Amino acid sequence: MSGGLRLEVFTPDELQDIHLGTLDVLERTGVYVEDTEAREIFAGAGARVGAGGVVTIPGHIVEDAIRSAPSRLAMYGRDPGHDVVLEDGRVNFLNFGEAVFVADPETGELRQTLKQDVADISRVIDALPQIDAILRPAGAHDVPEQAAPLHNAEAIFTNCSKHAIIGPLTGYLAGRMREMAAVIVGGAETLRERPIFSYVVCPVSPLKFPKDVSDVIIEGARAGVPTAVVSMALAGGSSPVNLAGAVVVHNAEVLSALTLAQLTRRGASIVYGSSTTALDLRFAVATVGSPECALINAGIACLARRYGLPSWVAGL
Numbered sequence: 001m002s003g004g005l006r007l008e009v010f011t012p013d014e015l016q017d018i019h020l021g022t023l024d025v026l027e028r029t030g031v032y033v034e035d036t037e038a039r040e041i042f043a044g045a046g047a048r049v050g051a052g053g054v055v056t057i058p059g060h061i062v063e064d065a066i067r068s069a070p071s072r073l074a075m076y077g078r079d080p081g082h083d084v085v086l087e088d089g090r091v092n093f094l095n096f097g098e099a100v101f102v103a104d105p106e107t108g109e110l111r112q113t114l115k116q117d118v119a120d121i122s123r124v125i126d127a128l129p130q131i132d133a134i135l136r137p138a139g140a141h142d143v144p145e146q147a148a149p150l151h152n153a154e155a156i157f158t159n160c161s162k163h164a165i166i167g168p169l170t171g172y173l174a175g176r177m178r179e180m181a182a183v184i185v186g187g188a189e190t191l192r193e194r195p196i197f198s199y200v201v202c203p204v205s206p207l208k209f210p211k212d213v214s215d216v217i218i219e220g221a222r223a224g225v226p227t228a229v230v231s232m233a234l235a236g237g238s239s240p241v242n243l244a245g246a247v248v249v250h251n252a253e254v255l256s257a258l259t260l261a262q263l264t265r266r267g268a269s270i271v272y273g274s275s276t277t278a279l280d281l282r283f284a285v286a287t288v289g290s291p292e293c294a295l296i297n298a299g300i301a302c303l304a305r306r307y308g309l310p311s312w313v314a315g316l
Contacts, residue, residue, distance in 0.1 A: 007301075007302075008302060009243075009295060009298045009299035010244075010303070012306075014244070015303060015306045018247055022255060023059035023063075025207075025249070025252045026252050027056055027059055029207065030050070030054045031054070031209060031256045032052070032054050032207060033055045033209045034053060034209060034210050035209070035211040037218065038211075038260055041218070041264055042259075042263065043055075044263070045061055046061060055256075057256060061263075062259050064262075065258055065263065066258065068267055069261075069262060069267075069268070069307075069309060070269050071088070071308040071310070072087040073085070074086075075163035077133075077161055078160075078161040078162075079161035082133075086311075088308070092132040093130060093131055094133045094134065095134060096135070096314075097135040098135075099117075099139070100138070102138065112141040112142075113139055113140065114140060118137065118138045118139070118151075118152055118156065119155040119158070119159045122134060122155060122160040123159045126161055131162070132163075133163040133164070134165065135200070136164070136167060137156075139152060149166065149169050150176055150180070153168075157184055164196065164198070165198045165228060166198075167199070167202075168199055171212065171219045174215070175219055178191065178219070178223050178225055181195070181196055191225075195225050198227060198228055198271065199220045199225055199226070199227045199228070200227070200228040200230055200273070201216045201217060201228075201229055202229075202230050202275075203256075205231060205234065205239060205253060205276075206233065206238045206249050207249065207252060209257070209260075214260065217229070217264070218264050220261065221260075221264035221268035222265055226269035226270070227269070227270055229254050229270060229272065231250040231273070231274055231275070232275045232277075234276070234278065234279040235276070235279060236279040237279035238279075241278075243295065243296060247276075247300060250274060250300060254273070257270070258270045272304040272307070272309040273311070274301075274311070277290065277293035277296060277314065278292035301313050
């Protein structure tokens with residue numbers, strides 16, 4: 001779809017203040033980076049690696065990375081008829097993920113999701129014209145945990161012809177997932193030209209990059225597979241409770257991941273993602289589907305547009 005509703009949560013001056021506040025956080029506070037290779041990539045570009053793995057990134061490195069990231073991203077489907085373009089002015093929709101329980105369609109019993117459920121839901125999504133791409137809809141709990149992402153990928157690839165967004169969890173599994181997709185499309189070079197799937201990773205808020213997250217970002221950049229970086233900051237929990245403060249923490253996490261990708265391979269495709277929302281301070285749960293969630297993510301979409309980056313944000 002093109003057009004859609006646009007909600008300008010921040011003024012241009014407020015967006016600039018958030019950007020400058022983010023650069024200040026990255027240069028003064030920094031982000032914890034667990035992986036040695038990722039720290040070396042940052043250091044090689046002029047970032048400072050301190051004791052304990054905290055990396056502080058000068059603003060000019062971050063801004064150069066933003067400029068080098070593509071503003072337009074084609075999300076190719078296994079069926080070319082399902083190709084989707086992400087860019088300013090276009091609005092697309094995908095399902096929410098990842099379900100861990102399902103009401104059994106035969107018995108009505110509430111149970112853990114199985115690999116067959118991943119396949120069945122993928123077929124439903126494939127048939128729905130309102131959904132433009134598939135986010136891993138459920139997790140297979142009847143397979144070995146260490147290999148579950150590969151089972152999820154197999155169930156999705158073989159039952160949905162739309163672009164797939166899948167969390168590989170580790171760099172090793174990301175590589176195996178890429179090899180699986182390459183077999184489907186006819187080779188590694190074909191996959192690089194038309195990647196039929198994207199990785200999705202989530203930094204640990206606030207401002208922490210476990211090794212697995214960095215590994216997937218680096219793998220995606222080198223292999224030419226797009227990566228959606230989805231921060232899940234909690235306003236009032238892992239980030240400041242006010243809107244601007246939560247967005248600054250969120251922005252610092254996404255931009256540091258984007259910077260790592262661009263330092264790995266200039267021009268790597270990154271989707272500016274968000275599932276940031278507010279913490280319910282009474283019950284200590286994330287308020288997904290709340291007005292606060294919608295407001296935060298509308299503001300983050302504004303920020304992504306300011307940077308000229310394709311975005312994917314949580315809806316209602």
